[in-house]
Amino acid sequence: MATPAQRPPSVDKLARSLQESGLPHPLLVDVAREAIAAGDHESALDRAMALQRTLLQPVVNATGVLLHTNLGRAPWPSSDDGQYRNLELDLATGDRGSRQAHAPKLLARACGAESAIVVNNCAAAVMLVLAALAKNRSVAVSRGELVEIGGGFRVPEVMEQSGAKLLEVGTTNRTRATDFANAVANPDNDVALVMQVHQSNYKIVGFTEAPHISELADLGVPLVADIGSGLLDEACPWLADGPPTWLANEPAARQTLEAGASLVIFSGDKLLGGPQAGVIAGDAELVAACARHPLARALRPGGLVLASLQRLALSYLERDGQAIPFWRMATIPVEQLRARAEAVVATAGNGEVVDTMSVPGGGTLPDVEFPSAGLALPGNHREALRQLDPPVVARVADDVTTLDFRTIDPAHDGHVAQAIGGLTR
């Protein structure tokens, strides 16, 4: 006969005992039921904590990968103040306004474009441009730029979905302006657009040639540049010390438009440093044609994204790169990172300060890394660190756990010190 201690508690009582997990009662009831059904009611709290960790939540990025695909690429500001906003109300006239009148307008100003609209991501932006400007017509693209970006964005497939026809020009390693000119000049091709796609996540080296964007500007059809990463201006006026050397050769929206592109397309959450979004910027009539297309309604962003992007765009216009987490982290001097790592190691009484390398990540700048500092611990502590609140995501290689301080918000240094101090050595 079971003693009272062995008798399983009621589902309700067990669920109530799990309140420290912070989960709502119905979820705790599910967890309690599962634990009892498994004959292991003692596991209920662990199960509740495991369920809690399936929720979307802030994490400490100790990987040194600035744009971490699994962590939402760039860290973005969010507002959960639950207010109405003038999303589609013109406050001057009281008439129906446009959700494209706020953040997109500011982004256009920040990169010197006549006009801009925002959609859900860069893939959607490419799709919309092609559908609106090249349906049933040809788009000339270099064979060296028929890229796959990851997560299934493949230029030829996006092209097909949009209803535009891909017209490949040149070769994998060498494409010249004359290849494009010949393609456009042939009336049988019915070329609607010339498109350049940035080789964001790979490099073709050796015997290569690609036309500069300016050589494609006067072919008589609109020139669209998918620059991918969303660097607004090569000169980085938002950084006190100007552009970092590792940005060299990364195409920027302002200079691409100045060189003659009719439209630039880019992501919101790569080097732009904001939430997931796609921006179409440039010639006002072409942007308006995209905005009018029925797909624009399906691809439009919500107020949360637009509010976050507006805050970002204002920081760019204020030339305040320190207010943009991506740029702040990317430009912290390594000595500061080393000093923080030393302080954390001293507090924790654990770990060793090490030199590390940070990378931009997120499918940008494939061969770039820059010096950073962090701490190393023997052994693989990745799982233990992920169980913390907030979870800490670290790197492990050769049975050594490394925390890179470049991507850790200084506000989390105390949490990291406590976490490291609590790990078994």
Ligand SMILES: *Cc1c(COP(=O)(O)O)cnc(C)c1O
């Ligand atoms: C990243 C990238 C995309 C896809 O961007 P998403 O915002 O992830 O949709 C498209 N084109 C280029 C050149 C890119 O670098």
